Amino acid sequence: MDGTLDTARAEAWIRALAAAVAAHEAELTALDAAIGDGDHGSNLRRGFEAVLATLDDAPAASPGALLATTGSTLISRVGGASGPLYGSAFRAIGHALAVPDPDAGERPATGAPAVAAALAEGLAAVQRLGGAQPGDKTMVDAFAPAVEAFRAAAGDGVAAAARAAAAAAEQGATATVPMVARKGRASYLGPRSAGHRDPGAVSTALVFGALAAACRG
Amino acid sequence: MDGTLDTARAEAWIRALAAAVAAHEAELTALDAAIGDGDHGSNLRRGFEAVLATLDDAPAASPGALLATTGSTLISRVGGASGPLYGSAFRAIGHALAVPDPDAGERPATGAPAVAAALAEGLAAVQRLGGAQPGDKTMVDAFAPAVEAFRAAAGDGVAAAARAAAAAAEQGATATVPMVARKGRASYLGPRSAGHRDPGAVSTALVFGALAAACRG
C-alpha cells in the first residue's frame, strides 16, 4: 500500500487539498491582494467546492479518472490564471496515471515512479500553457522543485516521496519572496513585486502538503 | 460724527465684514457641513471678495449707494440661499438709506433712527424672500434681535446702537443651538439639526459685529 497512489489515496489527496484551501483562503487572498488582485483564495475555494461536489456525486473508477475530473472541474469553475493552470495540471496528471504501465499489465500505474512521471506531466502542462520558467515568481517555483524532489525520492515509495515533495514546495514558495515577477498579474508591479510570497506558489505548497498527508496513512 | 453712518463708515462696515468673513470662512463652512452642505463660508468669501473689488473700482457717492451695490454684488456672485438673502438685505438697507429724510433737507438720512429703520427694511427683505420666522433656526434668529436692539438703543447714536445690535446678534446666533430647523437646508435633518449653531445666524453676527467695529472709530 505504501508504495502506490490508489483511488482512495487520490480522493484523500483532493479532499485534504480542498480542506487546506478552505483553511487558507484568507491567507491566499491576502497574498494576492499584496501583488495581484486579491482573489486567489476565493478562486480556489470556489473551484474545490465544486470538485468536492463531483466527488460526492459519483465514485471515481481510478486515481487517473478522479484527478482528470478534478482538473476539468477546476477549469470549468475557477477562472483567472490559476483555474486553467491547476486544471490543466490535474488533467495531465490524471491522464498520465490512466496510461497503462507496460510493466504492470492492465492495471493503471500508481507506483511512485509512475506518480513522479505524472506529476512531471502536470508541471509540463502548467509551463506549456503559462510559459513560466523557474524564477518567474509563479506556482512553477514551488511545482518544479516538488516534482524534482518526488522523482529523487521515488525509490522510497509515494509516502516518502510526497513528504520530500511537500518540503520542496514549501521551500520553493518561500524562495519566491525576493523574486521579481515576470509572469502573471504580479509582473505589473515590476520591482515592487519583490518582498512577497507568490500566492500561486503558496497554494502549490498546499497541493503537495495535501498529497503528503494523503499518502501518510 | 458719532451719531451718523456716513459713506466712510459704511465702507468701513463692509470692509470689516469682508475681513471677518475671510477670517471665519473655515468656521462657517464647518458649521454648514454639520447641518447643511458645507459651503456657507466659501459662498460668502466669494461674494465679499467681489464686493471688495467693486469698492476698489469706484468710490461710492453715499452710504445708501454703497450698501445697495454691495447687495447687488452679493446677489450676482454668491448663489445658494445666503446670496439672495444677504443681497436683498443690503439692497433694502441701501435703498432705505438713500430715501431723503424730510427733516434733513436734501442730505440722505444717516442718523441712528434712519439706520434703525433701514436695518428693519433689510430684515423685512430677508423674511419676505425666505419666509422664515424667528425660531426657524436661520439668519433671522440673529438678524431680528439685532434690529430690535439697534432700534432700542438708537437714541444713544449709531456706535452704541451698533454695539447693542452686535451683542444681540451674537446671543441670537447662540440661541439657535437647541432649535430644530424649519427653513433652509438644515430643515432636512429634522431633530438632528438641533445641537448646532446655524451658520447663517453666525454670519449675521459677523455682519453686526463689523457694523459695531466700523462705527466705533
Added chain:
Amino acid sequence: MKKLINSPETLLADALAGVAAAHPGLAVDADARVVTRAVPAAPGKVALVSGGGSGHEPLHIGFVGPGMLDAACPGEVFTSPVPDQVLAAARAVQSGAGVLFVVKNYTGDVLNFRLAAELAAEEGIAVETVLVDDDVAVEDSTWTAGRRGTGATVVVEKTAGALAERGAPLEAVAAVGRRADAASRSFAIALSAATVPAAGRPGFDLPEDEIEVGVGIHGEPGRRREPMRPARDLAAEVVGAILADHDLAAGDEVIALVNGLGGTPLLELYVVFGEVRALLAARGVRIARSLVGNYVTSLDMAGFSLTLTKADRELLELWDAPVATPALTWS
C-alpha cells in the same frame, strides 16, 4: 482630501473647459457660466432652462440637447447658480415661446431662480417654473422648506423636454413637468459622505458598519443613522419609504431610476435594481421603463437613490421620445 482638481476656486471653470472640449453638441459660455445646445432649437419652441449647484453631474449639463434642456446653469459645488446666470441662459435660448425653469426645491435654487424670473419678466420673457420636490425623506409642509428635488428632475426634464420639442405651448409644458413631479417619489441611502472640495473633508463621519438613511444630494446628513445591511434589506427600506407615500397599486406601471450617488460601482446598482424589481413585482407593480447608473450624483458619495414615477400613457410616450444629450440618448 484627494481630488482631480487644480484648486477649489477654479474647479467649475476648469470643468467647464473640459465640458466644452468633450461635447461638440454643447456650447459653453465660460463667462456667463451657461451651457446651451450647440445647435439651437428651431424658433418657436418653448425653451427649458435648468441648473443648480455643481457636483451632481451629469445633472444638468449632461441633459442639454434635443429632447431635453436648452440650457443649464451650473453653480459652484453644491451652490445654486446666481440670477445673472439664469437670466443669461433664458435670454440665450428663448425664441418667443417662453421659458420653463426646472428648479429643484432647495431654498437657494428657489430664490435665485425666482429673482431671475422677475428679471426675465421685466424683459418681457414669459417664464413658468416647475418645482421638483420628490424626496420623501423630507417632511412636506408649508412651515418647512418642503421636499427636496432629487432624481425626479431627470423625469421632469425628459418629459417636459419631449413635449416642448413637439411644439406645445408653455403652460402645457409646465403642466406636464408638474405632473411628472407629482407622480414621482425618491429616497436615498448613503454609505459614505461626500467631500466638498472647498471644505476639504467629508461632510460627516460614518463608521464602517453604519449608513445614513434619507440623505440628500448635497452631502448633508440623512434623517437617521442605521446599521449596514444587505442590499436586499436596504432596497426594501427604500421601496417601503416610497410606497408609504405613493398611491401605487397592483397593476400600476412605473418609471424606475436606481441612481448612483457618485462613488458606487455600477455592479452594485444592478444588484439594487434587481431587488427593487422583485419587491415591486411582489406588489403587482411593473417597471415599464428604467435607468440604472449615475444620473444625479453627490460628488464621491457612495450609496444610491431610488425614484419611482407612476407612469401613464402620456408620460411613457414622452419618456420614449427621442433624446440626444451627453447623458441620455435614444431614438
Added chain:
Amino acid sequence: MKKLINSPETLLADALAGVAAAHPGLAVDADARVVTRAVPAAPGKVALVSGGGSGHEPLHIGFVGPGMLDAACPGEVFTSPVPDQVLAAARAVQSGAGVLFVVKNYTGDVLNFRLAAELAAEEGIAVETVLVDDDVAVEDSTWTAGRRGTGATVVVEKTAGALAERGAPLEAVAAVGRRADAASRSFAIALSAATVPAAGRPGFDLPEDEIEVGVGIHGEPGRRREPMRPARDLAAEVVGAILADHDLAAGDEVIALVNGLGGTPLLELYVVFGEVRALLAARGVRIARSLVGNYVTSLDMAGFSLTLTKADRELLELWDAPVATPALTWS
C-alpha cells in the same frame, strides 16, 4: 467594507438579475453567465464575444448591442470567465461567419479564452482573437506577461463591432481590431484602492497625500507611489507617459478616452479632460473624438485612466458608425 450586495458569493448572480431587468435590449442566461443581444444579429455577421472579470462595468455587458458586441461573459469580480462560459457565448451567437474574441491581455483571460477557442474549433466554429494590450505602465517583452488591456478595449470593440456590422469577414474584423489596439496607449493613476468584496478591504493602503501611478484595473498597486498633485500635473504625467511610447506628431488626430475608475466624480473627469486637451493641443495633436466618463472601471477605485488612439479615416468612420448598447449609443 460597505457594499450594496447581499453576499460576495451571490454578487454576480444578483447583479445579472438586475442587468436582465434593466435592459430589455439584452438577454441574460443566468446559468451559463452569458449576456447576449435580445434581438440576435442577422445571420452571416461575424459575432463579437468579449468578457473578463466583473467589477469593470459597464465593460463588457454595457457594450453588448447593435454596433458592438454580440455577447459578453462576465467572470467573478476581477476573475476572468471560465472556458465553458466563453464557449457557450460563442455557440449562442455564431451564425456561420465565425467569432471574434476580444480579450484583454491578462494571463487569466488569455488562458481561459484560449481553452475556449480550442473547444470552439473542435466544434467547427472559426475563432479569431484580438488581444488588447494598451497599458504603457507595463513593460512589454516576450519574457513578461506583456501589457495589460484597459481602456483601448472600448475602442477595439467599437471599431471591430462596426466593421462586423457592415458584413466584413472574420479576418478583416480581427485585423481592424488589432489595428485599433496597436494605435492605442493607456495610462492610469489611482487616488484610492478598490475593495474586492470577497477580500473585504482595500487592495492597498494609500496615505491622504499619495497616489498610485501606473495602476491597473484589478486593484493591483501601480508601478510607483507619488505625492498627490493638482489635476494639471497629473494630466501632464499621464500624457507624457503615453506620448513617450506613441508615435503621435503634430497634425495627428486621436480618439481620447478620459475614463473614471469608479469612484471619481464626473466633474473631476471633465477637469482632467480639459487639461489633456490643452496638453495635446500644445503639441499639435487634435482630439477628433472623445469619451469622458466611467467606461472601464475598477469597482470603487478613485482615479482615472487616459487612452489615446491614433485615428485615421477608417477608424474614425467605424467609431462614428451607429451603436445602440446600454453604455454607448449614437446614430
